[in-house]
Amino acid sequence: MSLTISPNPADRMxxxxxxFTAQLPDIIRRNxxxxxxxxxxxxxxxxxxxxxxDRVFTVKVGLPPNxxxxxxxxxxxxxxxxxxxxxxIRGTRAMNLEFITDSLDKAxxxxxxxxxxxxxxxxxxxxxxxxxxxxxxxxxxxxxxxxPSITQVLYNHLKPYFTGEIELPAKLxxxxxxxxxxxxxxxxxxxxxxxxxGQAPKPDPERIKFCIPTKAEALKTAIPQIAAVCPVGAIKxxxxxxxSVGIEVDDKKCIACGRCKNVCDYLDWDPNKIGVAIxxxxxxxxxxxxxxxxxxxxxxxxxxxxxxKEVVAAVRRIIDIWRSEARPGERLxxxxxxxxxxxxIKKLGVPVTRHNRMTPQQWRYGLRQFFSQA
Amino acid sequence: xxxxxxKDPTSEAGNTxxxxxxxxxxxxxxxxxxxxxxxKMLEYLEKGPWPSYVSELRKTKYPIEVYAEGLARKYTPWLxxxxxxxxxxxxxxxxxxxxxxxxxxxxxxxxPAGRFYSTSYLRKIIDVAEKYGIGLVELAANTGALVIxxxxxxxxxxxxxxxxxxxxxxxxxxxxxRELYACPGPALCxxxxxxxxxxxxxxxxxxxxxxHLNNQLFPYKIKFRFSGCPxxxxxxxxxxxxxxxxxxxxxxxxxxxxxxxxxxxxxxxxKELAESCPSKAITWDEERRExxxxxSKCVRSMNCIRRAFPAIKPGRNRKIALLVGxxxxxxxxxxxxxxxxxxxxxxxxxxxxxxxMEAYMDYGASKHRxxxxxxxxxxxxxxxxxxxxxxxxxxxAPSTHLRISIGAVLTDDxxxxxxxxxxxxxxxxxxxx
Numbered sequence: 001m002s003l004t005i006s007p008n009p010a011d012r013m014x015x016x017x018x019x020f021t022a023q024l025p026d027i028i029r030r031n032x033x034x035x036x037x038x039x040x041x042x043x044x045x046x047x048x049x050x051x052x053x054d055r056v057f058t059v060k061v062g063l064p065p066n067x068x069x070x071x072x073x074x075x076x077x078x079x080x081x082x083x084x085x086x087x088x089i090r091g092t093r094a095m096n097l098e099f100i101t102d103s104l105d106k107a108x109x110x111x112x113x114x115x116x117x118x119x120x121x122x123x124x125x126x127x128x129x130x131x132x133x134x135x136x137x138x139x140x141x142x143x144x145x146x147x148p149s150i151t152q153v154l155y156n157h158l159k160p161y162f163t164g165e166i167e168l169p170a171k172l173x174x175x176x177x178x179x180x181x182x183x184x185x186x187x188x189x190x191x192x193x194x195x196x197x198g199q200a201p202k203p204d205p206e207r208i209k210f211c212i213p214t215k216a217e218a219l220k221t222a223i224p225q226i227a228a229v230c231p232v233g234a235i236k237x238x239x240x241x242x243x244s245v246g247i248e249v250d251d252k253k254c255i256a257c258g259r260c261k262n263v264c265d266y267l268d269w270d271p272n273k274i275g276v277a278i279x280x281x282x283x284x285x286x287x288x289x290x291x292x293x294x295x296x297x298x299x300x301x302x303x304x305x306x307x308x309k310e311v312v313a314a315v316r317r318i319i320d321i322w323r324s325e326a327r328p329g330e331r332l333x334x335x336x337x338x339x340x341x342x343x344x345i346k347k348l349g350v351p352v353t354r355h356n357r358m359t360p361q362q363w364r365y366g367l368r369q370f371f372s373q374a
Numbered sequence: 375x376x377x378x379x380x381k382d383p384t385s386e387a388g389n390t391x392x393x394x395x396x397x398x399x400x401x402x403x404x405x406x407x408x409x410x411x412x413x414k415m416l417e418y419l420e421k422g423p424w425p426s427y428v429s430e431l432r433k434t435k436y437p438i439e440v441y442a443e444g445l446a447r448k449y450t451p452w453l454x455x456x457x458x459x460x461x462x463x464x465x466x467x468x469x470x471x472x473x474x475x476x477x478x479x480x481x482x483x484x485x486p487a488g489r490f491y492s493t494s495y496l497r498k499i500i501d502v503a504e505k506y507g508i509g510l511v512e513l514a515a516n517t518g519a520l521v522i523x524x525x526x527x528x529x530x531x532x533x534x535x536x537x538x539x540x541x542x543x544x545x546x547x548x549x550x551x552r553e554l555y556a557c558p559g560p561a562l563c564x565x566x567x568x569x570x571x572x573x574x575x576x577x578x579x580x581x582x583x584x585x586h587l588n589n590q591l592f593p594y595k596i597k598f599r600f601s602g603c604p605x606x607x608x609x610x611x612x613x614x615x616x617x618x619x620x621x622x623x624x625x626x627x628x629x630x631x632x633x634x635x636x637x638x639x640x641x642x643x644x645k646e647l648a649e650s651c652p653s654k655a656i657t658w659d660e661e662r663r664e665x666x667x668x669x670s671k672c673v674r675s676m677n678c679i680r681r682a683f684p685a686i687k688p689g690r691n692r693k694i695a696l697l698v699g700x701x702x703x704x705x706x707x708x709x710x711x712x713x714x715x716x717x718x719x720x721x722x723x724x725x726x727x728x729x730x731m732e733a734y735m736d737y738g739a740s741k742h743r744x745x746x747x748x749x750x751x752x753x754x755x756x757x758x759x760x761x762x763x764x765x766x767x768x769x770x771a772p773s774t775h776l777r778i779s780i781g782a783v784l785t786d787d788x789x790x791x792x793x794x795x796x797x798x799x800x801x802x803x804x805x806x807x
Contacts, residue, residue, distance in 0.1 A: 007534050012461035015587045016536075016543040017578055020487035020571050023495060024561060033560035033569065036684055048562055058562065064425045067514040070433035071500045074511060078493045078500075089496070090558065091489040091514030093608055100562075118425050132516060137444040138431075139469055139478055141454045146445055148427050149419055156422030178450075180780040183516055186702035187778065188612035188710075196781035198789065229741045231705050256781035259705065263741065271448035273789065277780065284611040286604035287675050288652055291611040291710055293778055300784055300792045305445050306415035310796035313803040329650065349799075351791045355782050366611040367604050367621055367695055369713035369770035371673045 025086035027054055027102060043164030044121035045107050056086070057107035059099040062120045062162055065133045065151035067095045073117070080113045094130035094173060094185075096123055120159060126168045126329075128161035132185040136178030136195075142261045143178030144274050145195030145303045151176045153308045154315060161319070169326035169335075173283075174315070180258045187293045188282040190332040191315060198275050198300055200234070200254035201267035203247050211264035212237055212245045219245065229259045275300045278314055280344070281333030284366070288334035291366035295341050297348060299355030321347050337363070412442025435508035436523065437476040452478065459530050463588050465519075465544030466529065479526050481544045482519035483536060484578075487571040488558045489514065498540040506532035518553035519546050549590045554578050556600035557607040564683070565676070566602030567620030567692045573720040574600050582728040593738035596731070597701070603688070604674045610697065611711050615744045616727060617697040618720055622689040623768070625669050626679070633685035634663050642682045651677055695770075696723050698730065698756055699745035707778055709745040712753060713770025714760050725763040733759060749775055 021029070031050035039047040044060045063069065069077075081089050081099055084106045090098040097119075099110045111121045123129045133151035136143035154174065160166045175185030178195045185192065211226045213219065216239025226247070227237045234253035240246050261267050278301065279294030297318075301310045318332075321344070326335040336344045341358045350356065406414075416438065420426045431438050444451035457468035457479055469478040486495070499522065503511050506528040512521035524532050537543050546553035554577065557563070559570030577583055577598060586592070599610030602620045610617030636642040644658035644665060655671035656678060658664075665686070667678070678686045697711035717723055730744065733755055738747045748756060753772050760769070784792075 007538060009460045009534075012459075012533060012537070012543075013588055015484065015545050015584070016541060017484050017575075018486040018495070018542045020490055020561075020575060023486045023490040023492045025492075028561050033566065035560075035562065035564035035566075037564060048564070056562070062424070063513065064427035064430050066427055067512050068427045068430050069511055069513050070430045071503050071509040071511065072433045073430060074496065074500060074513070078496055081493050087493045089491055089493070091485075091491065091520070093514075093555070093557070095514045095516070097513065120424065134516065135512070137441055137450050137452070139452060139467070139480060140450060141452050141469065143450040145448070146450075149415070149445060152419050152422065152424065152426060152428070155424035159423050182702045182708070182780065185516070186609065186612050187708045187780070188609060194780055198782065198784045200783055225740060228739070229705065231707075251783065254783050255779055256783050257707070257779070258781060259741065262703075265453045273784075274448060275784075275789070275792075277782070282612070284606045284609045284613075286606060286611075286673070287677060287680075290652075290673070290675070291606070293612070293708060293710065293776060296778070296780075298792070299782055300789060301796050302793050303448065305448070306418040309800045309804055313799040314796065316803055317799060349795070351795055353788050353791065355784070355788070361776065365710040365773050366606065366697070367619060367713075368673050369697075369773055370621070370695060370716060370768070 023088060025088050025100070027056060027086065028100070030054065040125060041104060041107070043124055043127055044111065045104070046124060047104070055102065057101050057104060059101070059107050059110045059114075059121060060092075060123050061097045061099065061114050062123060062130065062155070063095060063097050065131070065148040065155065066135055066138065067091070068138070068148070076117055077114070080110055084109045084113065095132050096130050120163050122163040125164075126170050127164050128158055128168065128172045128174070131155055131158070131174040131176060132189070133176045134178050134183035140178060141265055142181060142258060143195065144197055144258070144269070145178050145276055146305065147176040147178040147184060147195070149305055150193065150303070150308050150311055153306070153312055157312050157316065168319070168323060170329050170331045172319070172332065179261070180256070181262065186282075187279055188284045188291065189294070190281065190283060191318060192279040192282055192294050193311060193315070194277050194279065195303070196275065196277050197256040197258065197269050197273070199256060199269055199273045200249050200251040201260060201269055203249065204266040204268050207266040208247055208264075211266055212247055214245065216240065216243050216245055226260050226264045229263055231255070231257065231259060235260055275302055276311060278318070280318060281336040283331060283333050286367050288331055289337050289363045290368050292333055292361070292363045294333070295336065295358055296356055297341070297345050298350050299353065317348060408446040409439055409443045412444070412446035415445050416442050431510065434510040436510055437471070437478070440471045440476050457526060457529070459533055462533055462544060463590060464548050464550045465546055467547055477526055478523065479529055480521050480523045481532070481536070482515075482517060482521055482546050482553065483542045484545055484553060485518060485520050485542070487556045487574040488561055490558070490561065495540070502532055502535055502540060506535065517546065518555040545587050549592045549594050551583055551586050551596045551598070554598040554600070555608050557602050559600070559602040563602060565605065565679070567622060567688055568602060568694050570600040570602045570618075570620070573618060574598070576720060580724055582724055582731065586731070591735060592731070593734065594704075594741050594743050596734070596744065604676050610700070612700050612708070613702060614700055614711065615698060617700060617711050618723070619695045619697065620692065621674055621695050621716070622692050623716065624689045624691045626667050626672075626689050627687040628665060628667070629685050630664055633665055633682060636682055636685050637663075642685070647678055647681055651675070693717060694720060696726070699743075699748045701743045701745050704743040705739070705741060705746045706749050706775070707780065709749070709775050710773070712748065712756070712772035714756060715764050715767040715769055717764070717767060722764065722767075726760060729759045729763055730756065745775075
């Protein structure tokens with residue numbers, strides 16, 4: 001695969017962009033925009049019916065947390081797609097994998113083959129669609145808690161909800177993010193688990209110098225980025241009498257949002273004080289009550305790798321309450337709004353402090369801004 | 375050297391005593407180094423019924439010891455590094471471990487719209503990941519990109535191979551236009567109201583966007599999302615600076631005969647359908663056996679369409695809703711999108727997008743997203759541009775921003791309160807042990 005010609009490196013200024021049309025199998029190209037109906041075959045297989053009478057079948061497969069795959073495993077999956085599918089797979093928004101094929105028999109065969117490799121099939125309808133995870137300790141510099149390991153543990157406990165062995169009232173999406181940046185699904189997923197510092201950052205006395213100017217004079221012309229990014233003005237960078245620069249973080253002002261950590265690595269925190277917050281009821285779909293952000297119902301839980309029992313227990317409690325009380329097709333956010341978020345917190349039994357005292361919200365976002373309600 | 379002596383992690387594996395890693399550390403466990411504790415944690419993470427990412431990492435040359443140590447210390451082991459490849463100004467991320475022993479370089483690569491990958495495309499990606507990298511990919515990353523880990527000394531050649539052999543490129547990191555994302559739309563879905571895949575391709579190749587793919591000129595990132603219907607599978611409403619969501623104006627298409635048939639076969643319960651409509655726009659006329667939708671009340675929740683498709687379909691006057699300013703990561707916290715206009719095609723949005731990008735470069739403070747700019751300067755920064763660039767298009771009434779604080783500084787007492795509650799919950803679900 002080595003290149004015989006050496007391309008001019010300056011060409012790299014113009015990015016090469018892949019074409020989707022080259023990736024699509026013939027049957028999809030023929031029926032592009034002509035689908036008229038769908039049918040479900042069990043929890044993870046969906047049949048798309050075209051007006052031309054053609055049919056394709058999608059098989060949805062769960063991936064390891066953070067959709068990390070070794071090339072060795074990926075090759076095995078591609079072999080399955082070549083043998084039984086239409087030589088195409090699709091990575092979904094929610095970190096799952098979809099195989100596409102042209103008959104139910106082949107779809108069932110794909111299901112059998114991926115299950116042999118240990119991959120579950122499911123995640124449609126009233127089920128757990130996915131647990132999205134950011135990379136956290138695998139590569140990330142700002143992660144507070146490790147998301148992939150939490151995701152792994154959650155998946156291990158919640159697998160029956162994915163495969164459809166245990167039914168849920170509606171679709172459930174969970175996101176696990178290592179820090180308040182919320183790279184995994186954002187705050188608009190049904191259950192959002194977010195790592196957070198729970199404390200004001202402490203500048204690393206030795207290395208913070210890399211994030212602030214060396215001379216106090218420089219402060220006259222520009223505010224250093226580390227202070228400018230703070231939304232509450234809790235970070236003060238000041239000139240010292242000797243002409244050097246000092247930095248202070250005001251514990252009382254700090255909201256532990258982690259914006260400063262995004263621009264400077266040398267801010268420390270106490271690993272014994274970190275935890276996760278759990279937001280409930282977010283979604284972006286216009287169904288039900290429409291797009292909405294989650295409520296912070298549990299402001300802090302301890303993280304104890306590798307079992308994360310506290311997080312698992314809290315998530316299971318949330319799901320149990322929803323499962324036993326929601327109407328069919330009612331998503332978690334719609335259910336919480338129907339009974340009231342205070343009532344939900346009461347059912348959950350979580351202590352109420354200044355961190356999870358709620359004000360009722362009016363949800364009129366997304367497309368609803370175009371269509372006024374009478 | 376790190377503060378723990380590096381040992382062969384497998385040397386403890388033969389030990390018959392399994393040491394549980396709990397918050398109450400046993401005297402024995404305390405003697406173990408962070409690395410050893412971490413490696414035991416990884417063993418635990420490989421045991422469950424769900425496919426394990428740790429097992430996948432072990433099949434590659436990923437420095438798993440670094441990760442294990444971080445896990446045991448509850449502290450991310452990575453610091454940002456700097457790494458340059460000639461003429462590449464976005465898409466390459468470099469990390470170095472805190473002890474300075476390892477580097478981790480990864481590429482974000484552009485993906486075909488809708489993330490349909492032919493197996494031949496992915497086999498080429500595998501070639502690159504194996505020859506130039508550690509054999510690890512992140513197949514369905516949340517950014518929209520496909521991530522490949524590479525070796526630092528081979529990164530330069532890997533860029534050329536990606537460009538000339540695979541037919542994609544590195545990109546979409548930093549303060550630039552990040553990887554766009556479209557739902558499968560007309561390729562697989564009957565609900566798609568416009569061609570999301572072509573729209574994404576069109577905008578990614580449009581000079582206004584394309585010229586920014588390899589620079590870092592913006593205050594922060596810009597994201598585009600394309601959803602074919604109001605169900606918004608790409609999460610444009612909550613995560614995109616520019617969201618294009620398919621919708622329609624005017625009446626639904628109702629096939630009363632087909633609907634009656636669905637009622638007779640019991641597939642649809644018309645009373646329940648009317649009851650479950652979020653805006654109570656539906657009435658079922660029992661005498662005439664007819665379904666009526668009050669279009670003035672409809673909020674496009676897709677509730678009836680999903681339950682009774684194709685008897686009830688979206689109307690024929692299809693529109694693309696343009697919304698701006700949603701994001702998660704930002705100065706003033708997460709925001710949901712604000713309505714701008716209902717368009718007939720994505721092409722119409724381009725002058726608007728160009729002007730908003732210019733305004734963002736002019737007014738946006740460092741690390742502020744477009745939503746932050748709106749928050750600070752008012753929605754008029756957007757509506758003024760919209761008035762000039764999108765004449766006579768139906769407008770929306772933008773909602774207000776909801777303040778949500780994600781993190782918080784907790785006192786020790788509060789922490790104790792929640793810890794105690796968590797303990798009781800653990801007891802309930804896992805028993806005393």
